[in-house]
Amino acid sequence: MVRGVNHTLMAASFCPSLPQHFKPKPIIKFRKSSSSFKVFSSQSSIDEVPTRVGFLGLGIMGSPMAQNLIKAGCDVTVWNRTKSKCDPLIDLGAKYKPSPAEVAASCDVTFAMLADPESAMVVACGEDGAASGMSPGKGYVDVSTVDGPTSKLINGQIIETGALFLEAPVSGSKKPAEDGQLIFLTAGDKSLYEKVAPYLDIMGKSRFYLGDVGNGAAMKLVVNMIMGSMMTSFAEGLLLSEKVGLDPSVVVEVISQGAISAPMFSLKGPAMVQSKYPTAFPLKHQQKDMRLALGLAESVSQSTPIAAAANELYKVAKSHGLSDSDFSAVIEALKVKRKD
Ligand SMILES: NC(=O)C1=CN([C@@H]2O[C@H](COP(=O)(O)OP(=O)(O)OC[C@H]3O[C@@H](n4cnc5c(N)ncnc54)[C@H](OP(=O)(O)O)[C@@H]3O)[C@@H](O)[C@H]2O)C=CC1
Numbered sequence: 068m069v070r071g072v073n074h075t076l077m078a079a080s081f082c083p084s085l086p087q088h089f090k091p092k093p094i095i096k097f098r099k100s101s102s103s104f105k106v107f108s109s110q111s112s113i114d115e116v117p118t119r120v121g122f123l124g125l126g127i128m129g130s131p132m133a134q135n136l137i138k139a140g141c142d143v144t145v146w147n148r149t150k151s152k153c154d155p156l157i158d159l160g161a162k163y164k165p166s167p168a169e170v171a172a173s174c175d176v177t178f179a180m181l182a183d184p185e186s187a188m189v190v191a192c193g194e195d196g197a198a199s200g201m202s203p204g205k206g207y208v209d210v211s212t213v214d215g216p217t218s219k220l221i222n223g224q225i226i227e228t229g230a231l232f233l234e235a236p237v238s239g240s241k242k243p244a245e246d247g248q249l250i251f252l253t254a255g256d257k258s259l260y261e262k263v264a265p266y267l268d269i270m271g272k273s274r275f276y277l278g279d280v281g282n283g284a285a286m287k288l289v290v291n292m293i294m295g296s297m298m299t300s301f302a303e304g305l306l307l308s309e310k311v312g313l314d315p316s317v318v319v320e321v322i323s324q325g326a327i328s329a330p331m332f333s334l335k336g337p338a339m340v341q342s343k344y345p346t347a348f349p350l351k352h353q354q355k356d357m358r359l360a361l362g363l364a365e366s367v368s369q370s371t372p373i374a375a376a377a378n379e380l381y382k383v384a385k386s387h388g389l390s391d392s393d394f395s396a397v398i399e400a401l402k403v404k405r406k407d
């Protein structure tokens with residue numbers, strides 16, 4: 068299988084624990100497009116690739132991402148605010164440090180996967196934050212979903228230490244994170260992007276380099292704004308179908324065969340019909356992304372009425388205690404409205 072071969076070559080070229088006969092090879096990235104396989108190449112030499120990897124933030128996304136690095140044989144050091152979430156990774160071979168600063172000080176490159184702008188800021192720039200452990204030659208890669216201004220603030224603090232910064236939010240949820248199938252939307256220091264490409268390729272299926280810091284965050288917010296609006300529209304359709312006597316399960320099936328089919332509808336539709344919302348992407352994070360996307364739109368006077376209406380529904384769902392449910396639970400906000 069193309070991806071399997073690819074992973075082996077990439078991991079072998081920079082993870083010291085792997086057999087010597089695998090080293091070093093040029094890194095070839097295959098990305099499956101809708102019609103064909105496209106080939107990308109990255110020429111990072113083994114000497115340029117950072118070997119000690121830090122990982123901060125071990126939630127739904129961070130844990131499987133760090134796990135994939137460990138399983139690929141990388142030298143990983145972890146930290147999480149709630150220490151117990153580090154334990155399964157330590158069992159797999161990760162090292163532990165008690166603060167982001169100590170992780171950053173002991174690693175060549177440090178990834179961070181935090182909940183929101185506030186936590187991304189405090190972990191990067193707060194007391195004992197990663198910036199305190201940064202110095203020339205090191206790199207900080209923030210894969211959290213934040214807004215451009217936050218990312219630029221973090222960039223400023225990191226580069227002041229002489230280290231390099233890359234923003235790299237991901238598209239793809241819990242399962243793609245587990246399967247190493249994320250899509251990285253990167254921006255910032257190009258040399259750091261090239262150095263960490265092998266790690267991105269372990270955790271993801273494709274990567275985009277988008278230029279200046281802020282562009283990765285903007286791309287992620289645009290994509291998630293569309294996703295959040297799609298979900299509310301889907302929820303409305305399911306409830307309308309039920310009200311006019313149709314079977315919503317059949318609606319899910321019909322949609323899956325037509326032009327508006329989307330993996331998200333097929334994946335979440337059957338559970339939504341049963342009022343089940345097992346959490347892959349927490350609703351509170353989707354609402355945060357709607358809020359940040361609306362802020363982005365506001366900053367350039369772009370009209371986004373659909374997203375604004377969808378955001379209201381996520382806020383209603385939050386007020387009904389659904390913050391930690393999957394974002395598909397937004398359908399409950401429409402049920403609540405229906406009873407009014
Ligand atoms: N889940 C998904 O499908 C996807 C999520 N994302 C984005 O990735 C990021 C992480 O998402 P996900 O893993 O689902 O979220 P989780 O809520 O599962 O994890 C959030 C992480 O942030 C940490 N955290 C929260 N607040 C603080 C704080 N004040 N100080 C230090 N650490 C803090 C949590 O630590 P603790 O364990 O102590 O609470 C945890 O490690 C978010 O920005 C989200 O929007 C992107 C793509 C997909």
Ligand SMILES: O=CC(=O)O
Nearest residue numbers: 237238239240348
């Ligand atoms: O941010 C969420 C995702 O599924 O992507």
